[in-house]
Amino acid sequence: MSNFKSGSGNLDFGGSDGTDEEDEAPAETTETQAEEEKPKSKPAEQAPPTAPTQGTTEESEAGSPTEEYPYFVRRNNVGDERDTRLEIHVRDKVADQEAEFRNAVANQLGVNEISKTDAREFALLAAFHHPERVAELMRNEGFGALG
Amino acid sequence: MITAVVYSESGGTYKTTMTANVAVALKRMGQNILVLDLDPQEGNLTSLFDVGERRGDPEADNLVKHILDMPDGDFRDLIETTAEGVDIIPSHDMLSDFTSNLEQKISYETGMQNMSREEYPRYELLYELLWNKQELHEEYDAVLIDPNARAEDLLYNAIFALRTLVAPVKPAGKGNLSLEGLEELVGNMESQLDIEIGLSCVVPSGVGQTNAHQQYQQQFEDTEAFATPVTIGNRESLMDAMWEARGSAFKVIEERWKTFEKDGKMVSEPGQRRVRDREIETLQKLYELAWFIATDTFDADVDPVLELEIQDHEKKIINLREADTTEVTTA
Numbered sequence: 001m002s003n004f005k006s007g008s009g010n011l012d013f014g015g016s017d018g019t020d021e022e023d024e025a026p027a028e029t030t031e032t033q034a035e036e037e038k039p040k041s042k043p044a045e046q047a048p049p050t051a052p053t054q055g056t057t058e059e060s061e062a063g064s065p066t067e068e069y070p071y072f073v074r075r076n077n078v079g080d081e082r083d084t085r086l087e088i089h090v091r092d093k094v095a096d097q098e099a100e101f102r103n104a105v106a107n108q109l110g111v112n113e114i115s116k117t118d119a120r121e122f123a124l125l126a127a128f129h130h131p132e133r134v135a136e137l138m139r140n141e142g143f144g145a146l147g
Numbered sequence: 148m149i150t151a152v153v154y155s156e157s158g159g160t161y162k163t164t165m166t167a168n169v170a171v172a173l174k175r176m177g178q179n180i181l182v183l184d185l186d187p188q189e190g191n192l193t194s195l196f197d198v199g200e201r202r203g204d205p206e207a208d209n210l211v212k213h214i215l216d217m218p219d220g221d222f223r224d225l226i227e228t229t230a231e232g233v234d235i236i237p238s239h240d241m242l243s244d245f246t247s248n249l250e251q252k253i254s255y256e257t258g259m260q261n262m263s264r265e266e267y268p269r270y271e272l273l274y275e276l277l278w279n280k281q282e283l284h285e286e287y288d289a290v291l292i293d294p295n296a297r298a299e300d301l302l303y304n305a306i307f308a309l310r311t312l313v314a315p316v317k318p319a320g321k322g323n324l325s326l327e328g329l330e331e332l333v334g335n336m337e338s339q340l341d342i343e344i345g346l347s348c349v350v351p352s353g354v355g356q357t358n359a360h361q362q363y364q365q366q367f368e369d370t371e372a373f374a375t376p377v378t379i380g381n382r383e384s385l386m387d388a389m390w391e392a393r394g395s396a397f398k399v400i401e402e403r404w405k406t407f408e409k410d411g412k413m414v415s416e417p418g419q420r421r422v423r424d425r426e427i428e429t430l431q432k433l434y435e436l437a438w439f440i441a442t443d444t445f446d447a448d449v450d451p452v453l454e455l456e457i458q459d460h461e462k463k464i465i466n467l468r469e470a471d472t473t474e475v476t477t478a
Contacts, residue, residue, distance in 0.1 A: 004333065004373055008444045009310025010343035011150055077279045087448065116285050 012079055078117045149173065149289035149445045150309040151347055155296075156328045161315045161352045163192050164386045164396070165379075165436075166293040169313070170233045171395035172437030176449035178288040181226070181234045183210065185294045185301055187242035192235065192293045197393040198227040199237025209239035214272045214304065215252045222281055231394050234287070245301045270340060273304035288447065298332055306336060311345045313440060315352045315379075318363045326373075347444040348374040350436060355381040376439035377432040385426050391415035397430055403458050422460050430455065431465050438467050 075081065102119045106112060127134050138144075153169070155162040163186070170182045184192040184199070193199040201207035208219035225236045241248065253267045268275075277283050283290060294305045306312070314329060326349070333344045354364045360381075367375050384406075385396055392404040405419035434453045441447040451467040 004330065004346040005343060006373060007311075007345045008150075008347065009345040011148070011310040078282060079278070079284070085446075115282060 012083055012085075078115045082117065082121070148284050148287075149178065149441055149447055150291075151311045151313045151440060151444075152292045152294055152305050152309050153313050153315065154294060154302075154306075154329065155315045155317075156326075161317060161379075162296075163190070163195060163293055164389055165313075165315050165350065165352065165433075166192055166291055167195055167233075167389065168395050168397070168433045169437045169440065170289075170291055171231050171397055172434050172453075173289050173291075173441060173449070174232050175397070175434075175453060176437060176441060176451075178441070178447070178449060179234075179286065180289040180291070181236070181283065181287045183236045183290070183292045183305075184238040185210075185242055185292055185305055187238055187240060187295060191238050193237040195390060195393065196229045196233070196235055196237075198229065198235055199239065202237055202239045205241065207239065209241050210236050211239060211241040211245055211248060214245075214276055215248060216272070216276075217252075222276075229394065231398060242295065242301065245295075246299055249300055269300060270303040270307045270336075274308040277308055289441075298328075303336060306333075306344060307340060307342065310342060311347050311444065313347050313350065315350045316367070317353045318351070318355070318360045345444070346373050347440050348376050348436075350377060350379060351375060352379040353381050353383075354378050374439070374443070376443070377436050379432055379436075380425070380429065382426065382429050385429060388415070388420070392417070396426075396433060397455070400426060400430060401455055401457050403460075418458055422457055427455070427463060427465075434465060435467060 071081070098116070098119070101123070102114055102116065105119055105122075106114050151169075153162050153166045166182060170180055173180050182192065186192065193202060202209075208225065210225060212218050213222055213225070226234050227237060228234050249269060249272075253264055253269060256262075257264055257267055277290065290309065292305045292309055294302050296302075312329070312333070314326065316326070333346075336342065337344055349367060351364050351367045354360050364378050368378070382396075385399060388399040388404045388406060389396055391406055392399045392402060398404075399420070400422070402417040403420035403422070404415060404417050405421075406413060406415040407419065408414075430453070438449065438451065441449045453465040453467075455463040455465070457463060
């Protein structure tokens with residue numbers, strides 16, 4: 001009798017938000033947002049304004065967004081095309097560096113801030129491009145020292 | 148990201164107290180949580196939490212102005228934090244005129260942009276505000292909405308924005324799994340708007356000890372159509388005390404709020420309520436409900452342990468992973 005889908009609906013943010021005892025962690029970044037009325041010039045907003053269409057813009061329908069535009073140009077919001085959710089568990093000392101890292105990247109790009117989701121995805125990508133540096137960091141923390 | 152509209156066809160207080168209790172439970176599980184009160188009526192979540200001082204002031208900036216993209220201030224200034232750490236955007240009287248305000252907005256926009264009224268994305272405005280403009284998923288782990296009861300623009304906006312429903316139901320006579328209205332609503336929205344709406348669970352609430360009630364509860368628990376992780380018994384005194392404590396059932400028990408007669412008048416005070424096992428059990432059920440929504444529906448990683456710091460009483464610890472309540476004395 002029921003046509004309900006059991007569970008959650010289709011809202012995907014390409015979730016970057018693993019729960020990591022973050023009662024205080026995100027606060028520092030968000031408070032600064034709240035303080036300054038920011039004329040945001042996020043990459044997302046350089047996207048050509050598309051007329052709102054019926055239905056959602058966030059579903060990547062098969063074969064729709066043409067790859068001829070780069071990601072930040074063709075996307076409308078931070079969740080677009082990010083259909084895989086990764087949850088990572090990190091030490092506090094690592095989590096604590098994230099705000100600083102995001103600020104540094106934002107500075108490089110000449111914007112006020114970049115979103116956590118963007119920062120994390122591209123941090124991962126940067127690591128993929130430089131496995132030797134990842135290995136080096138691990139060795140510095142004693143990886144293989146007992147081998 | 149946990150997102151749920153707590154929807155009940157019949158309105159009434161279960162929806163509001165349940166939203167408050169699930170919100171506080173999620174907070175206690177370590178989630179950063181925001182609740183939107185879209186119910187303009189008296190006795191809503193805003194009055195329960197004693198926030199929204201300017202809800203009756205037409206000049207005040209409020210959520211409607213932001214949904215319609217005509218803000219009078221910073222969105223984040225709308226957010227208040229309750230004593231229990233839940234962030235809330237309070238209700239405002241303007242919510243009751245949402246549709247007429249929206250119609251005006253549509254007339255204006257379609258006139259300016261050379262589009263037809265049908266083309267205007269009238270149900271997508273809240274979605275646009277929460278996720279695209281404000282990117283709240285960057286900041287919160289969970290967003291809940293206590294919606295207005297009538298099926299109209301505002302409710303559609305709420306469902307379109309969050310996509311997942313939690314449905315408290317109350318006993319309504321035998322053999323009535325009264326979700327037909329909800330099914331119709333969801334079915335229509337899905338086909339019209341091309342979205343997928345999920346039903347996290349149905350929560351039979353206010354279930355008493357009568358045969359009819361028990362049968363009704365059984366029917367709900369036996370159905371394959373949707374999940375019913377918990378049933379909330381008839382706990383009027385506990386839920387009523389929430390209005391005195393200005394907070395959740397957890398707060399009522401911990402601060403021991405009680406309403407009683409004193410010098411011929413009814414008064415409410417903390418420190419007076421007896422600690423009753425069945426009320427502790429209700430807290431556990433509410434915690435289980437929040438746990439189900441977080442883990443089963445949304446796959447979130449949350450804290451299964453609830454520590455109740457009851458005033459002048461030994462601490463109670465409920466660990467959902469152990470399923471039975473153990474008592475520990477406070478050190």
